[in-house]
Amino acid sequence: MGRVTVRRPVRTLTPQGQRRRPDTLAVEEPLEIRISGTPLAVTMRTPGHDVELAHGFLLSEGVIGHREDVVLARYCDGVDDEGRNTYNVLDLTLADDVPMPDVGVRRNFYTTSSCGVCGKAALDAVRLASRFPPSDAGFTIDAELLTTLPDALRRRQRVFAATGGLHGAGLFTSDGALLAVREDVGRHNAVDKVLGWALQQNRVPASDLGLLLSGRASFELVQKAAMAGISLVAAVSAPSSLAVALAEDHHMTLIGFLRGQSMNLYTGKGIA
Numbered sequence: 001m002g003r004v005t006v007r008r009p010v011r012t013l014t015p016q017g018q019r020r021r022p023d024t025l026a027v028e029e030p031l032e033i034r035i036s037g038t039p040l041a042v043t044m045r046t047p048g049h050d051v052e053l054a055h056g057f058l059l060s061e062g063v064i065g066h067r068e069d070v071v072l073a074r075y076c077d078g079v080d081d082e083g084r085n086t087y088n089v090l091d092l093t094l095a096d097d098v099p100m101p102d103v104g105v106r107r108n109f110y111t112t113s114s115c116g117v118c119g120k121a122a123l124d125a126v127r128l129a130s131r132f133p134p135s136d137a138g139f140t141i142d143a144e145l146l147t148t149l150p151d152a153l154r155r156r157q158r159v160f161a162a163t164g165g166l167h168g169a170g171l172f173t174s175d176g177a178l179l180a181v182r183e184d185v186g187r188h189n190a191v192d193k194v195l196g197w198a199l200q201q202n203r204v205p206a207s208d209l210g211l212l213l214s215g216r217a218s219f220e221l222v223q224k225a226a227m228a229g230i231s232l233v234a235a236v237s238a239p240s241s242l243a244v245a246l247a248e249d250h251h252m253t254l255i256g257f258l259r260g261q262s263m264n265l266y267t268g269k270g271i272a
Helices: 050-060 149-155 158-163 187-200 219-227 241-249
Strands: 005-014 017-026 029-035 038-045 070-075 089-094 167-172 178-184 210-213 232-235 253-259 262-267
Touching: 005 158, 017 158, 029 050, 038 050, 038 187, 050 070, 050 089, 050 187, 050 219, 149 167, 149 178, 149 210, 149 253, 158 178, 167 187, 178 187, 187 210, 187 219, 210 219, 219 232, 219 241, 241 253, 241 262
Parallel strands: 029 089, 210 232, 232 253
Antiparallel strands: 005 017, 029 038, 070 089, 167 178, 167 210, 253 262
């Protein structure tokens, strides 16, 4: 598996002068996702948990809904200049009764680490219908308990602690247990990784889980939660207007600016 961090020399300038030192950077590399040999998407991600990422991506795009929908995931051959496998091409085989993704899912070129929908082949494919409507869930959590989760998430973001360059996403229960935490240079990849974890653990639809985001809540992240049946999304930073509108459409609870002992409740009734 590829490295998640690298060391590079840096010159630090301060009012007291300057010095040279090594710095730890988060790795960003492309991952090409293929279905039975056919290229589907390329995303810029931090290596690690790639199979979860691919499962979460296919779940959030409406291609699959259960662990059994993918029968095989394997890395394709590919080497760097030193002859080492890059682990940057992942090929998945769908079960016989799972149709190939619609052309609307396929990306025109690639997905950046900051945007998971900007490469959509068709804008109509951006707003997807969930097979697990989150409005049926009714997930609630105590407000005081929820305020403890950002610090718990941060404590488990080990690569962020070393680099300061990764987003985090976590799935939590109504009693405040963080079941899965994943990091990535792309916030959408971090979410796909935890959703892929849930799918592989047979916890989709994830109506008994909430989604915690280390940064802002964008439209695509709320949509990914909705596609997994998650009805509560809490973010440390701000939501976008479209994220709020989508959460309202799905009767989801959307929380922003979850910091310290305060939060903003934009939609829903999932706070006790």
